[in-house]
Amino acid sequence: MSVEDPLASWHDGPAKSAILEFVRAVTQPGTGFVPVAERLATFDNDGTLWCEKPMYPQADFLLRRWAEQVSADPVKASEQPWKAVAERDEAWLADILNQMPDLIKGVTLAYDGITTQAFDDAVRSFFETAEHPVFGTPYTQCAFGPMRELLDLLVANDFAVYICSAGGRDFVRVVAEEMYAIPRDRVIGSGTTLEYRDGDIYRTAGIEQPIDDGPGKPVHIWTRTGRKPLFAGGNADGDAAMLETARFALLVKHDDAEREFAYDNGARKALAQAVSRGWTVASMKDDFKTIF
Amino acid sequence: MSVEDPLASWHDGPAKSAILEFVRAVTQPGTGFVPVAERLATFDNDGTLWCEKPMYPQADFLLRRWAEQVSADPVKASEQPWKAVAERDEAWLADILNQMPDLIKGVTLAYDGITTQAFDDAVRSFFETAEHPVFGTPYTQCAFGPMRELLDLLVANDFAVYICSAGGRDFVRVVAEEMYAIPRDRVIGSGTTLEYRDGDIYRTAGIEQPIDDGPGKPVHIWTRTGRKPLFAGGNADGDAAMLETARFALLVKHDDAEREFAYDNGARKALAQAVSRGWTVASMKDDFKTIF
Numbered sequence: 001m002s003v004e005d006p007l008a009s010w011h012d013g014p015a016k017s018a019i020l021e022f023v024r025a026v027t028q029p030g031t032g033f034v035p036v037a038e039r040l041a042t043f044d045n046d047g048t049l050w051c052e053k054p055m056y057p058q059a060d061f062l063l064r065r066w067a068e069q070v071s072a073d074p075v076k077a078s079e080q081p082w083k084a085v086a087e088r089d090e091a092w093l094a095d096i097l098n099q100m101p102d103l104i105k106g107v108t109l110a111y112d113g114i115t116t117q118a119f120d121d122a123v124r125s126f127f128e129t130a131e132h133p134v135f136g137t138p139y140t141q142c143a144f145g146p147m148r149e150l151l152d153l154l155v156a157n158d159f160a161v162y163i164c165s166a167g168g169r170d171f172v173r174v175v176a177e178e179m180y181a182i183p184r185d186r187v188i189g190s191g192t193t194l195e196y197r198d199g200d201i202y203r204t205a206g207i208e209q210p211i212d213d214g215p216g217k218p219v220h221i222w223t224r225t226g227r228k229p230l231f232a233g234g235n236a237d238g239d240a241a242m243l244e245t246a247r248f249a250l251l252v253k254h255d256d257a258e259r260e261f262a263y264d265n266g267a268r269k270a271l272a273q274a275v276s277r278g279w280t281v282a283s284m285k286d287d288f289k290t291i292f
Numbered sequence: 293m294s295v296e297d298p299l300a301s302w303h304d305g306p307a308k309s310a311i312l313e314f315v316r317a318v319t320q321p322g323t324g325f326v327p328v329a330e331r332l333a334t335f336d337n338d339g340t341l342w343c344e345k346p347m348y349p350q351a352d353f354l355l356r357r358w359a360e361q362v363s364a365d366p367v368k369a370s371e372q373p374w375k376a377v378a379e380r381d382e383a384w385l386a387d388i389l390n391q392m393p394d395l396i397k398g399v400t401l402a403y404d405g406i407t408t409q410a411f412d413d414a415v416r417s418f419f420e421t422a423e424h425p426v427f428g429t430p431y432t433q434c435a436f437g438p439m440r441e442l443l444d445l446l447v448a449n450d451f452a453v454y455i456c457s458a459g460g461r462d463f464v465r466v467v468a469e470e471m472y473a474i475p476r477d478r479v480i481g482s483g484t485t486l487e488y489r490d491g492d493i494y495r496t497a498g499i500e501q502p503i504d505d506g507p508g509k510p511v512h513i514w515t516r517t518g519r520k521p522l523f524a525g526g527n528a529d530g531d532a533a534m535l536e537t538a539r540f541a542l543l544v545k546h547d548d549a550e551r552e553f554a555y556d557n558g559a560r561k562a563l564a565q566a567v568s569r570g571w572t573v574a575s576m577k578d579d580f581k582t583i584f
């Protein structure tokens with residue numbers, strides 16, 4: 001982060017100005033000043049801090065695990081979602097978010113019964129070897145540079161910065177420090193149910209309710225921090241509830257087909273709300289000098 | 293906290309020595325050194341950080357609320373737990389932890405449907421006026437001084453210090469900063485279910501699972517921090533699972549009938565485990581120079 005320009009990888013424009021002006025207003029003496037203890041910032045992860053196309057990194061992680069499970073136990077190939085993996089049924093997999101019971105079964109049974117530490121190790125091993133299917137770089141290099149710069153700016157201004165991901169809390173935690181300089185205890189997200197026995201914590205085959213998406217995001221943020229965010233960033237309809245609770249809301253718009261991906265599927269309501277509620281929109285095409 | 297003696301209100305003895313030696317070992321270069329990021333400390337609240345006798349402060353808060361609800365709607369007096377309050381049935385109330393369905397009904401219906409902010413206000417108003425029934429001082433003055441000193445020592449040594457209460461997270465949060473210098477986002481505890489709508493977060497009539505007691509404590513600590521504690525403090529059987537996961541476990545023993553209360557009901561298993569597992573026991577009678 002440059003001292004002269006803390007958002008050097010952002011083009012000058014309304015988004016950059018609005019962010020810098022808000023941070024100045026809440027940190028400098030004056031009517032807008034906010035005490036350090038109340039400076040909470042929360043960011044969605046998939047599509048907001050790192051690239052989520054052509055598939056969520058966690059989906060890649062799961063597909064590999066399901067393939068591994070089919071190899072170990074071919075009987076599994078008769079049942080979804082393992083069947084789709086065994087048969088390379090791309091259409092079924094592309095539509096997986098609409099196959100909720102099968103998806104949940106696949107998610108909860110991918111790693112049930114192991115300790116949280118063993119899961120942590122499996123995630124670490126994935127990130128050490130897996131590469132983004134289009135860019136060919138490790139997923140750990142697929143964070144958006146301008147957003148990382150924004151996180152650093154907020155931390156430098158004494159914000160407590162949290163990641164608030166609809167994806168797996170215990171998945172994101174493994175790389176949050178390296179990718180974003182966000183410590184493990186500042187990662188909020190969805191999780192499987194857990195069970196304590198004999199000195200250790202085990203994953204069990206359920207999903208913690210609510211999941212950390214849509215109206216679940218402000219609930220997760222409250223239970224974890226006891227506050228509503230002062231600053232929040234998202235990119236999709238599932239982030240709208242969180243953005244509604246924030247004093248400053250930033251919506252990342254994926255409109256750069258050349259350098260990343262252009263899509264507004266799953267973000268149309270949020271983009272409309274941005275207009276009606278005056279949220280700040282960061283166009284990846286117009287506001288980001290660099291992407292990764 | 294005195295620079296020469298950071299635990300000045302503890303008598304010299306095995307508990308004080310063990311604590312100081314452990315903190316020294318994990319913070320000084322050497323084989324026992326633990327990086328700052330991994331220095332997590334977790335403390336139970338009722339009976340560990342503040343006085344829980346003759347009743348939990350939160351029980352006092354609830355009894356007042358139930359009385360208020362009976363006044364507003366006398367029909368409630370026909371149903372437990374409001375009936376016991378209306379009839380001043382001390383025996384029923386003393387046994388309330390064994391009346392689980394009625395207790396849960398009373399807890400969840402005491403403040404359901406209001407915003408988390410309105411609940412926060414109600415708790416604040418309670419602490420501003422309520423007094424400890426025996427000592428006659430505000431509950432905010434019923435924290436154990438030597439334990440507060442210990443929290444300060446750990447914070448000064450770069451521990452992330454969390455409260456992990458079987459009682460209500462949103463109850464303890466209101467006074468954690470004032471009583472313990474622990475910020476809101478470092479309070480873990482049991483909670484009612486919550487719901488987001490129209491920009492605000494509302495309490496609903498359920499209990500988040502698991503509650504933050506017994507085996508639920510290590511689970512809550514993991515979901516909130518992604519770690520097991522390096523240092524943990526408790527005083528009861530419900531804290532044993534948390535203590536089992538910690539490198540250093542401290543068990544507060546209530547054996548001072550003169551200055552506080554002497555009781556081991558609800559702590560006998562933990563006291564036996566302290567012996568078999570080598571946990572450090574802090575005797576309030578022998579180790580604490582002052583209590584409040």
